[in-house]
Amino acid sequence: MSFDLENEEKNYREQRKNILKRTDVKDSISGENEKPDLNKPVSESEKMENKSVAFSAKFMWSAFFCGPFVSYFVHRSELKRSRKSFFWFVYLVCFIPQRIVTAISRYIEHACENISITAAYIDPLIWWYSALDVVMRIAVNLFMAFVAQKRFEKICHSYDEDAYYQGEKKGVMVGVILWIALNMIVMLRS
Numbered sequence: 001m002s003f004d005l006e007n008e009e010k011n012y013r014e015q016r017k018n019i020l021k022r023t024d025v026k027d028s029i030s031g032e033n034e035k036p037d038l039n040k041p042v043s044e045s046e047k048m049e050n051k052s053v054a055f056s057a058k059f060m061w062s063a064f065f066c067g068p069f070v071s072y073f074v075h076r077s078e079l080k081r082s083r084k085s086f087f088w089f090v091y092l093v094c095f096i097p098q099r100i101v102t103a104i105s106r107y108i109e110h111a112c113e114n115i116s117i118t119a120a121y122i123d124p125l126i127w128w129y130s131a132l133d134v135v136m137r138i139a140v141n142l143f144m145a146f147v148a149q150k151r152f153e154k155i156c157h158s159y160d161e162d163a164y165y166q167g168e169k170k171g172v173m174v175g176v177i178l179w180i181a182l183n184m185i186v187m188l189r190s
Helices: 005-024 042-047 061-074 076-082 087-113 123-154 160-190
Strands: 052-054 158-160
Touching: 042 076, 042 158, 061 076, 061 123, 061 160, 076 123, 076 158, 087 123
Parallel strands: none
Antiparallel strands: 052 158
16 A cells, blocks of 8 residues: 555645635625534544634633733734734723722722731731732632633634643743732832
8 A cells, every 4th residue: 555645635635625615605695604514524634624613711811810911912823813902902991990999909008007916916807908809809800801701702703722722821821920920029019
């Protein structure tokens, strides 16, 4: 049994043409994509060639840890192809909630200055203030991740799943490192 390169190349081109016809054919009347036949069996080579899948609800951890900048940076190749704004949209939607949380956090910080803390006694109010501050910051980060995920879902209809997860891993690592560095700076400043 010998390997015939010309025959294999011809088969590959025909399979690729069939895949492109099923996914990219436009309906001449409505201008919408035709639905692919889901009952038709898909070969292993078609599965490997067509790795782009529809975006489903996934949590964007890169946006949770360090905001829209990191998530834009790690997914920029996919976002540039869409040619729609991601960073500025997420930033502007989350601007007011972030400012509200920052203002409440500063109020809590000033309120904690008047609480007496000694080696033998810590006012329980400080624990409530600290818990409220942590819950608010987690809530605003969850909101930012939700907005980023919804925007990514809207502007990037299909994506390479492996590339998305690689970008998220990088975004989480960068986000955690930046988060720790910023918290160390704040702790050293006080």
